[in-house]
Amino acid sequence: MNWMSFDTALPIIFMALMGISMLVYVISDGYDLGVGMLMHRATEAEKDVMVASIGPFWDANETWLVLGVGILLIAFPRAHGVVLGELYLPVAFMLIGLMLRGVAFDFRVKAKDTHKKTWDRLFFAGSTLAAVSQGWMLGRYVSGFGTGWNYPLFAAAIAAALPMAYVLMGAAWLIMKTEGELQERAIHWARIAWLPMVGGMVLISMATPWVSQIVRERWFALPEIIALMAIPLMTGILLLAVRGLLNSAAVRGPLCWLPFVLLIAVFVFGFLGLAYSIYPFVVIGQMTIWQAASSPAALKVILIGVCISVPAIAGYTIFSYRVFRGKTGELKYA
Amino acid sequence: MDALILARMQFAANITFHILFPTISIGLGWLLLFFRVRWLRTRHEPDKAIAQGWLDAYRFWTKVFALSFALGVVSGITMSFQFGTNWPGFMEQAGNIAGPLLGYEVLTAFFLEAGFLGVMLFGHGKVSERVHFMSTCFVAFGTTLSAFWILALNSWMQTPAGHEIEGGVYHVKSWVEVIFNPSFPYRFTHMLLASGLTCAFLLVGLSAWQVLRGVGQRSAPRVMRVGLTVAAVLIPVQIFVGDAHGLNTLEHQPAKIAAMEGVWQTERGAPLLLFAVPDAAERKNHFEIPIPKLASLILTHDLDGEIKGLNAFGDAHPPALPLFFAFRIMVGMGLLMLATSWLGWWLYRRAKWQPAALPRRLLWVFAAMTFSGWVATVAGWYVTEIGRQPFIVYGLLRTADVVSKVPSSMIGLSLALYIVLYLALIVAYVTVLKYMAEKPEEVLAQDARDQAATPAGATTSPAISTGGAA
Numbered sequence: 001m002n003w004m005s006f007d008t009a010l011p012i013i014f015m016a017l018m019g020i021s022m023l024v025y026v027i028s029d030g031y032d033l034g035v036g037m038l039m040h041r042a043t044e045a046e047k048d049v050m051v052a053s054i055g056p057f058w059d060a061n062e063t064w065l066v067l068g069v070g071i072l073l074i075a076f077p078r079a080h081g082v083v084l085g086e087l088y089l090p091v092a093f094m095l096i097g098l099m100l101r102g103v104a105f106d107f108r109v110k111a112k113d114t115h116k117k118t119w120d121r122l123f124f125a126g127s128t129l130a131a132v133s134q135g136w137m138l139g140r141y142v143s144g145f146g147t148g149w150n151y152p153l154f155a156a157a158i159a160a161a162l163p164m165a166y167v168l169m170g171a172a173w174l175i176m177k178t179e180g181e182l183q184e185r186a187i188h189w190a191r192i193a194w195l196p197m198v199g200g201m202v203l204i205s206m207a208t209p210w211v212s213q214i215v216r217e218r219w220f221a222l223p224e225i226i227a228l229m230a231i232p233l234m235t236g237i238l239l240l241a242v243r244g245l246l247n248s249a250a251v252r253g254p255l256c257w258l259p260f261v262l263l264i265a266v267f268v269f270g271f272l273g274l275a276y277s278i279y280p281f282v283v284i285g286q287m288t289i290w291q292a293a294s295s296p297a298a299l300k301v302i303l304i305g306v307c308i309s310v311p312a313i314a315g316y317t318i319f320s321y322r323v324f325r326g327k328t329g330e331l332k333y334a
Numbered sequence: 335m336d337a338l339i340l341a342r343m344q345f346a347a348n349i350t351f352h353i354l355f356p357t358i359s360i361g362l363g364w365l366l367l368f369f370r371v372r373w374l375r376t377r378h379e380p381d382k383a384i385a386q387g388w389l390d391a392y393r394f395w396t397k398v399f400a401l402s403f404a405l406g407v408v409s410g411i412t413m414s415f416q417f418g419t420n421w422p423g424f425m426e427q428a429g430n431i432a433g434p435l436l437g438y439e440v441l442t443a444f445f446l447e448a449g450f451l452g453v454m455l456f457g458h459g460k461v462s463e464r465v466h467f468m469s470t471c472f473v474a475f476g477t478t479l480s481a482f483w484i485l486a487l488n489s490w491m492q493t494p495a496g497h498e499i500e501g502g503v504y505h506v507k508s509w510v511e512v513i514f515n516p517s518f519p520y521r522f523t524h525m526l527l528a529s530g531l532t533c534a535f536l537l538v539g540l541s542a543w544q545v546l547r548g549v550g551q552r553s554a555p556r557v558m559r560v561g562l563t564v565a566a567v568l569i570p571v572q573i574f575v576g577d578a579h580g581l582n583t584l585e586h587q588p589a590k591i592a593a594m595e596g597v598w599q600t601e602r603g604a605p606l607l608l609f610a611v612p613d614a615a616e617r618k619n620h621f622e623i624p625i626p627k628l629a630s631l632i633l634t635h636d637l638d639g640e641i642k643g644l645n646a647f648g649d650a651h652p653p654a655l656p657l658f659f660a661f662r663i664m665v666g667m668g669l670l671m672l673a674t675s676w677l678g679w680w681l682y683r684r685a686k687w688q689p690a691a692l693p694r695r696l697l698w699v700f701a702a703m704t705f706s707g708w709v710a711t712v713a714g715w716y717v718t719e720i721g722r723q724p725f726i727v728y729g730l731l732r733t734a735d736v737v738s739k740v741p742s743s744m745i746g747l748s749l750a751l752y753i754v755l756y757l758a759l760i761v762a763y764v765t766v767l768k769y770m771a772e773k774p775e776e777v778l779a780q781d782a783r784d785q786a787a788t789p790a791g792a793t794t795s796p797a798i799s800t801g802g803a804a
Contacts, residue, residue: 055452055455055456056452056453056455056456056457057452059403059404059407059451059452060451060452062407062408062411063407063440065411066410066411066414066440067440067441069414069415070414070436070437070440071437072418073414073417073418073425073429073433073436074429074432074433074434074436074437075433077425077426077429077433078426080417080418080422080425081418081422081423081425081426081738082422083418084415084418084419084422085418085419085422085738085739085740088419088740088744088748089744089747089748091415091419092419092748092751092752095411095412095415096751096752096755098408098411099408099409099411099412099755099759100755102404102405102407102408103404103405103408103759103762105404106400106401106404106405107401107762107766294429294430294433295430295503295505297430297505297506298429298430298431298433298434298505298506301434301506301509302433302434302437302438305434305437305438305441306437306441309441310441313441319453320450320452320453324452324456324457324460
């Protein structure tokens, strides 16, 4: 490929930024939605600790979704209309889920005791609704919004698998952030969620080439396939390592952070695989990033802001995780 | 119903619900900073009750802030999706202008708030006093910056400037002109003052409710004084700015003024209508209560000044009925605020800032006015937004041309779901505020209990086990 001009490279930069925002969103909101979906299995006291463990993070986590969709909106306005028009109802359901989850989170600690149970139920319901909708949207998006009997089936499979992945992330988060009985239960929950999540991943990896011709051509060609095998292989090894860790004693002690970190790596590999399948399309088979992008002049203006603020965002995200590191006590406001 | 009306109703429902909470958090951020500074200034004084009162106020209102902020965040996320789902044509054509402004809003402001908010709400005792204070500053600054970018975009849609159109797509010629477009300074100031007033009446109203219920003795009298003072200072400024904003609108969007004043035919010496029922079918008003020549006097500063009627704009004018009433609700609320805050402040000062010495009837009036800021703000936004119709970018791009092609049944279904959810959440929000106001000791004691019950090491245990947390 020839060296491209800066103007041609701009959409790629924004595509990368959008991808990274979405990845950070899926990982970070993934664990707190997962914690939400585990709520109904916990005792009253444990619920408080679980909520406290995600308390300082959840709304910052959600802003990554705003950033990701924001970049889609401002850098690829034509694609924003197409994608969100196709996903109209699941988007509405996801938003309602996220709203329920977010407000239930805040109301539950402030409401009368008699209402607390209701808010807890809404917290669970909102988290589940958001996760399922996101799975459905991912499934529809990856398959290029195709029509036919197999496409909704594929989307439904992802809608079932993604919440499982979130639950596993949530359980790993709790293993890292809690101790004692709750940690023990989190390990148990992680073991339960592991198999459906892995099963889902395998099924989806097999089904994606089946529903999408572009993906099929990309992956099953020599010699690419040899280099590409690294992605599924590494993912498999990481997942097996997580499973092994869950049976070990070290996960209760000094290695309590490891399952969470390994799962982040699983998501990163999944993301790389997906990125390889999709690039350079923003709507698979319909629209490339160059067709969808705003004018280079507008992108440059946004880029200035991005260069200033993204390092700052990364900086204080790390700062805020450092401030709230360690095992969770109980939720309290200043 | 057709898809355009449904899409507009859905967007209106969402934006109405959303604006309630930023209106509170913009002003409350700065008021929290003020409580905080008062506490830092008084905590070494011999009379511990004063400092404790400010600290109680800070902690209590921080909780109100957190709740309002959370509702603002979740409804704000919906906004970023609905631009695409409801108005895809707008972003396709005006994306080069709207995109960067929205982008800057998200990048600079939203993250600033969301990042530092965690530290501000949960970090007391985990970070130094200085860092915590700075976090409070950043959150207050961030909310205001958010408002800056959003109002820049909104004002550009009202009074577009600094762009050129090539092949139906908008390109920026000058960012300074785009951002500081003719109506922006007025609208931005008007909104910030509206936020300050909304918070002021919220402070006064909840404190009055506490006094009526005999709770919160340490902080309620102080908070009430702060609220009344802020309200009494801001309301005349707001009336002045509102008037200037109206004159600005007359210059750039005369059709909006004609609809607000119910002027169907261009006339000289137009009367100010205290009441009327504009009738779009007959293009005239029923049941008018006029004050002769006053509208001309206010708008043109001339008894016989000419005011353009709706007839001068063909079909390109907004509906008169909603604007006429929304405008009167806003102004009426403003006058009520003026009367309440000035009378209240004077009586409260005469009572030597002892709420117990105030007539209970006055406290009831305060309590009734708790959410008056919401009413005025929403009414004002209806005037300005419905007043832009039938355009999405005034004079240039029609709303009907950018609406999405999603089937109206889908829009209808999601609209119904959103409305049910929003109503339930508003009820829940008000109920929880009332509950918190009635049990402030419990709210604050819960904090103290948690702190005492949590072992010192449990919240900040050694970092060894958490290397992966970041």
